[in-house]
Amino acid sequence: MLPYKSLIHLDKARSVPVFIQLGDQLLQLIRTGTLPAGQRLPGTRQLATLLGIHRQTVVAAYDEGLAQGWLDSRPGSGTYVAAHVQEARPQSLPASASAENALPAAQPVGNRQTPGYAFATGPHLIRPVMTSLTGLRLDDGFPDIRLAPMDELSRSYRSYFRWGDPQRHFGYGDTKGHPLLREQLTQHLNETRGLQITPDNVLITRGSIMGLHLTAQVLLRAGDVFVMGESSWAGAAMNARQAGATVYTVPVDEQGLDVDALARLCAEQPVRMVYVTPHHHYPTTVTLRADRRIRLLQLAERWGFAIVEDDYDYDFHYLSRPILPLASADRQGMVVYVGSLTKSIAPAFRIGYVVAPTDLIDELARLRRIIDRQGDPMLEFAIGQLLKNGDLKRHFRKALRTYHARRDHVCALLTDQLADEVRFTKPDGGLAVWATFRSDIDPVAVVERAHKHGLSLADGLSHDLPGRRFNSTRLGFASSTEAELDACVAILRKAVQAGR
Structure with missing residues (x-):
C-alpha cells in the first residue's frame, strides 16, 4: 500500500x-x-x-x-x-x-505564473496602468468626480427599471448602443460640434480607447503606415502596433501637428492613417491652427488616408466658442471622430463613441459583436436620459465654470511661486497644464521629494522622445479644489527648490 x-x-x-x-x-x-x-x-x-x-x-x-x-x-x-x-x-x-515533504495539494491555475505552453508577448503593450490618485495630486488631467451628477444619474438608473418592456430592457440589445443614447448624442454633437450626422453614424463604445481599437483593427493591416505626433498619446501607438502597422511620427510645435512634414512623408510612401488630437493636443495642450486643419483634410483627400480625430476633452474650452472639430468640415468621409464622456462625467462611466460614415460604423459594430457583444444598456439609457432632460448639459456648464476658475488659479500660483523654475503657457482648454522645468531641475527627483510630502504627480518621462528630453510633465488641475491646489503648489515649490 x-x-x-x-x-x-x-x-x-x-x-x-x-x-x-x-x-x-x-x-x-x-x-x-x-x-x-x-x-x-x-x-x-x-x-x-x-x-x-x-x-x-x-x-x-x-x-x-x-x-x-x-x-x-x-x-x-x-x-x-x-x-x-x-x-x-x-x-x-x-x-x-x-x-513536511508530503505532496502539496493541487494548485489552481491562477496561482501559476508561467503557463505550460508558449505564447507571443507584445512589448508595445507594456505600459503602466494609469489609475486615479488619492490625496493631494496634480494628475494627468482627470475630472473631479465630486462634481458628477450622481443624484440625477441615480434617478435615471431607477427609471430604467420602471420604464418599458423588461424583456427588451434586460435582454440583448443593439450592438451599436442604446437607441436613446445614440439619438440624444447625435443631437448633442450636431448642436455643439457642428456635425451633420444621424444615429446611424454613431457607435457607442466603452470609452474612446475601445473606439480607437476597433477602428485600428478594421482599417489597419500589417505593414500599413500609421502617423502621429512625436509627442502624443501612447495608447494610439499601442493600438496601431497591435494591428501590425508601422508607426511614424512627425513634429509637433506651438501650432500643433506639422502638416508640412506629414505632406513630405505622404510623398515618400503610402500613409494609411493619421491620428490627431487637434483641439487640445496631448500632452502639450496646444490647438491645431486653422490653416493646418484645412491642409490636413486636403492631404487626406489627396492621398486617401483616414484621419482619426480623438476629441477627448472638447467640452472643456475656456475661450468663448471652441474651435469646431475636423469632422465638422469633412465632406469626403475621411475623418473617424472618436470621443468620450469619461472626462466629462467620471472615468468609471465607460461611455465613448465613434462617429463615421455608416459603412464603417456597420463594420465596427460587427467586430465589436465578437469582442463585447454590446455595451451597458442601463448606463447608456441613463446617460441618454440625462442628455434628453438637460441634466448633462447643465453639468457641462457647471463643470466648465469650475474648471475654468481652477485653471486660472493654478496658473496664477505657478506664476507667483515658481516663475523662475517652471515655464508654461496657459492652456485654452483641457484639464491640465503642460509645465516645463528649468533645464537644471530633475523632474524625477522633484517627484520623489513631493511624494514624501504627500503630493502625487508624474515625472513626465513617458512623454520624452528617444534622445530628447522635454523635462516637462502634465499638471492636472481639474480634480482638485482651489484650496487643494494651494497645498499642491506649495509642496511642489518646496520639492523644486529643495534641489538647489
Missing part, C-alpha cells in the same frame, strides 16, 4: 472543507502518476483511520472523484482510479514519510 498518511496532508483549520482537500490531493496523485490508472484505493474506513478523519469525509471525497470521472466504483471490489485516466510518469516517493 502507498504511504497515504505521508502523501496526504489535511488542514482542518482551512476554510476549504476537508473532503474537498482530500479529493484535490487524490486528484493530484492521479495526475502525477503516483496513483496510476487501475490502482485500487483503500476502503473508506481504512483511509479514514489512516488519516484520522471521519469515514463520511472519505466517502464524500470518493463520491466527488466518481462524479468527475477520475475514480471508478466496482461493486464488491472497491474504488479504483479510472482505467481511462491517461498514464503519467510516476514521481519518486518522498525519501521520508513526514508531513
Whole structure:
C-alpha cells in the first residue's frame, strides 16, 4: 500500500472543507502518476483511520472523484482510479514519510505564473496602468468626480427599471448602443460640434480607447503606415502596433501637428492613417491652427488616408466658442471622430463613441459583436436620459465654470511661486497644464521629494522622445479644489527648490 498518511496532508483549520482537500490531493496523485490508472484505493474506513478523519469525509471525497470521472466504483471490489485516466510518469516517493515533504495539494491555475505552453508577448503593450490618485495630486488631467451628477444619474438608473418592456430592457440589445443614447448624442454633437450626422453614424463604445481599437483593427493591416505626433498619446501607438502597422511620427510645435512634414512623408510612401488630437493636443495642450486643419483634410483627400480625430476633452474650452472639430468640415468621409464622456462625467462611466460614415460604423459594430457583444444598456439609457432632460448639459456648464476658475488659479500660483523654475503657457482648454522645468531641475527627483510630502504627480518621462528630453510633465488641475491646489503648489515649490 502507498504511504497515504505521508502523501496526504489535511488542514482542518482551512476554510476549504476537508473532503474537498482530500479529493484535490487524490486528484493530484492521479495526475502525477503516483496513483496510476487501475490502482485500487483503500476502503473508506481504512483511509479514514489512516488519516484520522471521519469515514463520511472519505466517502464524500470518493463520491466527488466518481462524479468527475477520475475514480471508478466496482461493486464488491472497491474504488479504483479510472482505467481511462491517461498514464503519467510516476514521481519518486518522498525519501521520508513526514508531513513536511508530503505532496502539496493541487494548485489552481491562477496561482501559476508561467503557463505550460508558449505564447507571443507584445512589448508595445507594456505600459503602466494609469489609475486615479488619492490625496493631494496634480494628475494627468482627470475630472473631479465630486462634481458628477450622481443624484440625477441615480434617478435615471431607477427609471430604467420602471420604464418599458423588461424583456427588451434586460435582454440583448443593439450592438451599436442604446437607441436613446445614440439619438440624444447625435443631437448633442450636431448642436455643439457642428456635425451633420444621424444615429446611424454613431457607435457607442466603452470609452474612446475601445473606439480607437476597433477602428485600428478594421482599417489597419500589417505593414500599413500609421502617423502621429512625436509627442502624443501612447495608447494610439499601442493600438496601431497591435494591428501590425508601422508607426511614424512627425513634429509637433506651438501650432500643433506639422502638416508640412506629414505632406513630405505622404510623398515618400503610402500613409494609411493619421491620428490627431487637434483641439487640445496631448500632452502639450496646444490647438491645431486653422490653416493646418484645412491642409490636413486636403492631404487626406489627396492621398486617401483616414484621419482619426480623438476629441477627448472638447467640452472643456475656456475661450468663448471652441474651435469646431475636423469632422465638422469633412465632406469626403475621411475623418473617424472618436470621443468620450469619461472626462466629462467620471472615468468609471465607460461611455465613448465613434462617429463615421455608416459603412464603417456597420463594420465596427460587427467586430465589436465578437469582442463585447454590446455595451451597458442601463448606463447608456441613463446617460441618454440625462442628455434628453438637460441634466448633462447643465453639468457641462457647471463643470466648465469650475474648471475654468481652477485653471486660472493654478496658473496664477505657478506664476507667483515658481516663475523662475517652471515655464508654461496657459492652456485654452483641457484639464491640465503642460509645465516645463528649468533645464537644471530633475523632474524625477522633484517627484520623489513631493511624494514624501504627500503630493502625487508624474515625472513626465513617458512623454520624452528617444534622445530628447522635454523635462516637462502634465499638471492636472481639474480634480482638485482651489484650496487643494494651494497645498499642491506649495509642496511642489518646496520639492523644486529643495534641489538647489
